[in-house]
Amino acid sequence: MPIYEFKCGCGLRFERLTPLDAAAPGCPECGGETRKVPSGVGLAGGGRAGTGLAKEQMPQTWRGTYEGNREYVTGLRRQWDRRQKLEAKHPELAGDQRPIIAHEGRYHGAPLRAGDPVLGHGHGHGHGHTTDPTPPAPSD
Template sequence: MPVYDFACACGSRFEMMVPSWSSPAPDCPACGATTARRPPSPAMHGRAAPPPSMASAPQSWEGVGSGDRDTITHWRRTVEARQEFESRHPEHREQRDAIAAHEGRFERRPLTYRELATRAASDGNATRAAAEASRERRTGGAAEPA
């Protein structure tokens, strides 16, 4: 039996299972008057928001309340919900690159392995490439000469 929403002139609103749409509306449980069906609530129309993006997750120890269990549990569940959402809806998958460095000069803009490989492609020297990226972040623009 489907569940329908009903409203009464007295202001009472309630849900009730009835055999079908053509079944008569039940009397109001509050005042006993005749009721009328009302449109279902918006939640019944499938409006939903996706879980927060992975970019909104904390990136530091301080971001998880210095290890607060409740905060860590909340974010673990949030990330798992996002991963499950992305597995069902690949068109919403976010690009996530592995991080090579995230402290010091790289705190605000982490150095990804993709960026490191691109910088080191010419001579294969990852150490030089990381130093170049660090100099660039320190100056806020183009890399300084080595």
């Protein structure tokens, strides 16, 4: 039986050993419907050819490009060009295309994207705020 990679609408990607003609399994996280996505191809000798870096896996900072190292950046551009061609053929590889708002600190492992709820409370200090602009009624 081959190993297939599946993706759910909730964003979870997982691999499953599945018969060739079997229906896609349910998502192990939410139970939702999944679909097969192109995966890396096995090579003779045990290696694996991948699909390249996704947008969110590309370096996001100057430091991440080794301070703009010319050879490294040129290699990234080539990888990105190949990845974009692959995503044009297989849009399911593109993943979440919403703009990334924050990618450092607590968002290092999972970037904050436009429309995501912000973790924590407001601007970080411990008192509450009200949104009612009406001043309190004078007391007698």
